[in-house]
Amino acid sequence: MSTIEAPAGLQLRSLVKANGELELSLVEIATPRPQADEVVIRVEASPINPSDIGLLLASADMMSATQSGSSASPVIKARIPATAMKSMERRLDQSMPVGNEGAGIVVSAGSSNEAQALLGKTAAVLGGAMYSQYRCVKARDCLILPEGTTPAEGASCFINPLTSLGMVETMRMERHKALVHTAAASNLGRMLNRICIKDDIGLVNIVRKPEQEALLRDLGARHVCNSSAATFTHDLTHALISTGATLAFDAIGGGELAGQILNAMEAAAISSSKEYSRYGSSIYKQVYVYGALEPGPIVLKRNFGMAWGIGGWLLWPFMQKIGRPAVQRLCERIVAELKTTFASHYTKEVSLAEALSLSEIAVYGKRGTGEKYLINPNKV
Amino acid sequence: MSTIEAPAGLQLRSLVKANGELELSLVEIATPRPQADEVVIRVEASPINPSDIGLLLASADMMSATQSGSSASPVIKARIPATAMKSMERRLDQSMPVGNEGAGIVVSAGSSNEAQALLGKTAAVLGGAMYSQYRCVKARDCLILPEGTTPAEGASCFINPLTSLGMVETMRMERHKALVHTAAASNLGRMLNRICIKDDIGLVNIVRKPEQEALLRDLGARHVCNSSAATFTHDLTHALISTGATLAFDAIGGGELAGQILNAMEAAAISSSKEYSRYGSSIYKQVYVYGALEPGPIVLKRNFGMAWGIGGWLLWPFMQKIGRPAVQRLCERIVAELKTTFASHYTKEVSLAEALSLSEIAVYGKRGTGEKYLINPNKV
Numbered sequence: 044m045s046t047i048e049a050p051a052g053l054q055l056r057s058l059v060k061a062n063g064e065l066e067l068s069l070v071e072i073a074t075p076r077p078q079a080d081e082v083v084i085r086v087e088a089s090p091i092n093p094s095d096i097g098l099l100l101a102s103a104d105m106m107s108a109t110q111s112g113s114s115a116s117p118v119i120k121a122r123i124p125a126t127a128m129k130s131m132e133r134r135l136d137q138s139m140p141v142g143n144e145g146a147g148i149v150v151s152a153g154s155s156n157e158a159q160a161l162l163g164k165t166a167a168v169l170g171g172a173m174y175s176q177y178r179c180v181k182a183r184d185c186l187i188l189p190e191g192t193t194p195a196e197g198a199s200c201f202i203n204p205l206t207s208l209g210m211v212e213t214m215r216m217e218r219h220k221a222l223v224h225t226a227a228a229s230n231l232g233r234m235l236n237r238i239c240i241k242d243d244i245g246l247v248n249i250v251r252k253p254e255q256e257a258l259l260r261d262l263g264a265r266h267v268c269n270s271s272a273a274t275f276t277h278d279l280t281h282a283l284i285s286t287g288a289t290l291a292f293d294a295i296g297g298g299e300l301a302g303q304i305l306n307a308m309e310a311a312a313i314s315s316s317k318e319y320s321r322y323g324s325s326i327y328k329q330v331y332v333y334g335a336l337e338p339g340p341i342v343l344k345r346n347f348g349m350a351w352g353i354g355g356w357l358l359w360p361f362m363q364k365i366g367r368p369a370v371q372r373l374c375e376r377i378v379a380e381l382k383t384t385f386a387s388h389y390t391k392e393v394s395l396a397e398a399l400s401l402s403e404i405a406v407y408g409k410r411g412t413g414e415k416y417l418i419n420p421n422k423v
Numbered sequence: 424m425s426t427i428e429a430p431a432g433l434q435l436r437s438l439v440k441a442n443g444e445l446e447l448s449l450v451e452i453a454t455p456r457p458q459a460d461e462v463v464i465r466v467e468a469s470p471i472n473p474s475d476i477g478l479l480l481a482s483a484d485m486m487s488a489t490q491s492g493s494s495a496s497p498v499i500k501a502r503i504p505a506t507a508m509k510s511m512e513r514r515l516d517q518s519m520p521v522g523n524e525g526a527g528i529v530v531s532a533g534s535s536n537e538a539q540a541l542l543g544k545t546a547a548v549l550g551g552a553m554y555s556q557y558r559c560v561k562a563r564d565c566l567i568l569p570e571g572t573t574p575a576e577g578a579s580c581f582i583n584p585l586t587s588l589g590m591v592e593t594m595r596m597e598r599h600k601a602l603v604h605t606a607a608a609s610n611l612g613r614m615l616n617r618i619c620i621k622d623d624i625g626l627v628n629i630v631r632k633p634e635q636e637a638l639l640r641d642l643g644a645r646h647v648c649n650s651s652a653a654t655f656t657h658d659l660t661h662a663l664i665s666t667g668a669t670l671a672f673d674a675i676g677g678g679e680l681a682g683q684i685l686n687a688m689e690a691a692a693i694s695s696s697k698e699y700s701r702y703g704s705s706i707y708k709q710v711y712v713y714g715a716l717e718p719g720p721i722v723l724k725r726n727f728g729m730a731w732g733i734g735g736w737l738l739w740p741f742m743q744k745i746g747r748p749a750v751q752r753l754c755e756r757i758v759a760e761l762k763t764t765f766a767s768h769y770t771k772e773v774s775l776a777e778a779l780s781l782s783e784i785a786v787y788g789k790r791g792t793g794e795k796y797l798i799n800p801n802k803v
Contacts, residue, residue: 098701130726133699296725319513321478322737333729341723345676345715346510352734357702360730 050074052176053420055395056138057099059123059131065103067119067399068112070138074177077153082161082182088198089145089173090387091398091407091416093294093334099141101134102127105408110401117399142173142418146188146197150177158182165192167200174395176420186374192381198417199230199387202358204377205370206333207235209361210292211244212373217329221245223283223291223304226336227267228255230387230415231294236264237384245286247279249300270300276307283311291330292356297337301330301353302344309347323348331356336410390414394422430454432556433800435775436518437479439503439511445483447499447779448492450518454557457533462541462562468578469525469553470767471778471787471796473714479521481514482507485788490781497779522553522798526568526577530557538562545572547580554775556800566754572761578797579610579767582738584757585750586713587615589741590672591624592753597709601625603663603671603684606716607647608635610767610795611674616644617764625666627659629680650680656687663691671710672736677717681710681733682724689727703728711736716790770794774802 051073058066077083091099103121112118123131146167152158166185170178188197214222224235227248239246240263247266248259259267266282268275282288289312291304305328312324328347333356343353362370377385390406397403398418407416431453438446457463471479483501492498503511526547532538546565550558568577594602604615607628619626620643627646628639639647646662648655662668669692671684685708692704708727713736723733742750757765770786777783778798787796 130701133693133697134701137699302720313513317513319517321510321514322739325740335725338725340682341721341725343721343723345718345721349713349735349737350740352732354732354734355729357729359702360705 050177053395054140054172054176055142055174055398055418055420057101057141058136058138059101059134061135063123063125063128065101065119065121065123067099069116069395069399072175074151075179077151077158077179079153079155080158080182081153081179082149082158082166082185083151083177083179084147084166084168084185085150086145086147086173086175086178086420087194088147088392089142089418089420090199090202090389091418092143092199092202093336093410094202095141095143096408096410098139100404100408101131105404108401108404110399115396117396119399119401119404140172140175142175143171144169144199144201145173145178145418146194146200147178147421148194149185153182155182161185161187164188165194165197167197169201174398174418174420176395186378188378188381195389195392195417195419196381196386200374200377200381200385203231203234203387204385205362205373206358207231207238208373208376209358210235211238211242212365213331213356213361214244214290217290219288219290219329221247221286221288221290223247223249223288225249225270225291225300225304226251226294226334227264228252228258229294233259233262234385234387236262240264241384245288247282247286247288249279249304270303276303279304279307280310280314283307284314289326289328293330293332294334295337296332296335296341297339299342299344301332301341302347304330305347305351305353306344309351320348323350325350327351329353333357388415389417392417392419392422394418395420397422430557433775434520434552434556435522435554435778435798435800437481437521438516438518439481439514441515443503443505443508445481445499445501445503447479449496449775449779452555454531455559457531457538457559459533459535460538460562461533461559462529462538462546462565463531463557463559464527464546464548464565465530466525466527466553466555466558466800467574468527468772469522469798469800470579470582470769471798472523472579472582473716473790474582475521475523476788476790478519480784480788481511485784488781488784490779495776497776499779499781499784520552520555522555523551524549524579524581525553525558525798526574526580527558527801528574529565533562535562541565541567544568545574545577547577549581554778554798554800556775566758568758568761575769575772575797575799576761576766580754580757580761580765583611583614583767584765585742585753586738587611587618588753588756589738590615591618591622592745592749593711593736593741594624594670597670599668599670599709601627601666601668601670603627603629603668605629605650605671605680605684606631606674606714607644608632608638609674613639613642614765614767616642620644621764625668627662627666627668629659629684650683656683659684659687660690660694663687664694669706669708673710673712674714675717676712676715676721677719679722679724681712681721682727684710685727685731685733686724689731700728703730705730707731709733713737768795769797772797772799772802774798775800777802
């Protein structure tokens with residue numbers, strides 16, 4: 044039976060009102076008594092991923108944000124532009140919890156052996172609502188971390204590690220031989236770089252700034268192209284010829300980059316063939332857009348023949364596609380390499396209340412490459 | 424052994440010179456004596472498809488074209504814009520024959536029984552170089568047309584019929600339940616409309632003009648949306664809800680239409696679900712771009728979630744993908760319904776020399792929807 048009764052705890056909430064106002068606040072909620080197959084986790088670390096910020100800030104204009112309430116229980120209000128409200132229809136007036144993933148200590152467990160075995164362990168969960176002091180989840184959904192692993196070290200076990208491994212798996216499943224990655228100096232990009240070095244996979248890193256180029260080269264990246272450089276098209280084409288990459292994962296989306304990548308892939312493909320075809324190369328070229336760092340239109344200037352595709356890529360459908368046992372195998376690798384390949388780095392650790400301060404939102408809300416916050420809902 | 428020795432014949436050629444000049448002309452070539460497994464066809468009908476015009480006119484500025492030579496052997500010259508010359512590199516200074524498909528009479532045959540059996544028959548071929556008076560091809564590549572079928576009736580047996588059937592096959596293979604088609608009043612579009620009516624498949628026809636809308640409705644189309652109408656988004660969304668179409672084939676490419684279709688598919692998908700997901704609907708939406716009636720950039724204004732794809736679609740890789748026996752089955756259907764479902768209509772029949780007159784090029788070169796020429800290389 045359950046051993047410790049978990050107390051009520053705070054949970055961060057994001058609410059979009061029909062009048063176009065975003066309201067962020069902390070609410071106190073009772074922690075459920077775990078069912079037989081459940082455990083309660085005291086959450087001590089949960090990252091603010093780009094995928095959380097969308098749900099959290101709801102495209103609101105944070106320049107217009109105001110802070111009220113107390114310092115222990117702040118309330119943030121901001122205006123959502125009318126254009127963004129269109130896509131909010133289905134979340135209107137629902138106070139939504141946030142936080143895809145996190146880690147903590149199992150403080151209470153249901154009656155099953157499986158649940159009881161987890162008591163006192165450090166567990167990571169891809170459970171949603173992780174910006175909470177306590178979370179009740181299925182025991183089988185817990186990824187148990189080895190002795191000596193802190194919740195902070197295990198906070199980002201899923202989104203970035205599974206996404207970067209998912210890119211490599213997708214490459215294999217769809218029979219490409221190397222990868223291109225944009226916004227490559229991000230936490231995710233550095234992780235992908237480590238995987239590709241370890242697994243000897245060709246990776247073309249695309250960044251936007253010279254300092255990001257230097258950073259990735261320092262981390263051992265062989266192919267780094269700066270999209271702001273005058274020589275970008277030339278550099279990219281050469282890196283594509285060198286690696287044979289015909290698959291790209293693009294975090295940016297808006298603008299011409301996806302099309303530039305396809306055009307450079309086509310130029311690389313044609314460079315090794317002699318015959319003329321007015322339909323272009325028969326080598327298939329694919330860009331998956333997995334983010335929207337630039338939410339504007341995707342502009343494709345077609346000079347890439349007919350053997351091409353561009354599409355959305357998202358972790359959840361990918362996991363569904365490969366199935367639970369395959370995901371489990373990926374998770375085992377993640378745990379085994381948690382302090383090396385899959386280590387995450389954070390700019391700052393904040394409490395739930397600190398996460399709702401205008402000055403902190405101004406930093407993590409801009410989604411700067413490499414800037415990443417960790418929430419510790421039980422920070423004292 | 425071969426029975427009739429085919430004489431030398433004229434062949435239409437398209438030549439791109441390194442100095443940026445396009446030259447179209449007729450050359451006289453010897454007709455090969457057929458090998459054992461070959462036959463010689465006296466070509467009497469070959470359509471000018473959009474897919475031929477690209478190779479023929481090589482993006483030249485036909486406003487600048489001049490005509491010289493004799494009326495029996497005209498020579499057309501025109502300038503190719505510098506921007507278009509980039510993609511011509513691999514065809515420079517090669518005099519290229521044109522004409523993907525056509526039909527005619529087998530006038531000479533190799534020694535094999537298979538070849539001999541075709542003598543005197545009317546045959547259709549997807550052979551390339553069909554803008555020729557005589558073509559020597561493999562007997563097994565001939566599609567033999569039933570008694571009472573003229574070469575003109577069989578001239579377009581492949582490109583449009585296989586493309587429109589390929590769209591329906593792709594829909595089935597990729598598990599969509601209905602189709603969207605743009606530039607739907609084209610010869611191809613009307614053919615697809617006939618297939619979908621016959622096979623009871625939902626088809627949303629998108630056109631650009633009211634008269635095209637009327638034409639398709641007269642042909643029995645149930646869903647026709649005019650992209651120039653103020654109500655287009657609304658009309659399209661309703662047609663998508665009604666049919667459940669999540670796959671589109673787009674002949675236009677450039678501009679915002681492909682994105683508008685994806686957005687309307689997403690709106691249709693969301694209209695039947697209750698739950699909020701900030702990643703949008705999980706229903707997969709696909710647009711295949713198979714043409715470039717508008718060669719400008721494809722502009723995707725993303726409001727269609729993450730479950731989407733857009734890519735090139737081309738007949739040849741599709742045929743490779745399904746394999747020869749499956750193509751053969753499609754061809755059998757085409758022959759069986761050649762005068763009904765797969766009938767093509769032509770604006771005009773011209774000789775090879777007439778095809779190289781500035782006044783005719785001015786008509787067929789503009790690729791107007793529904794305007795289609797037939798070349799009869801042996802027209803007397």
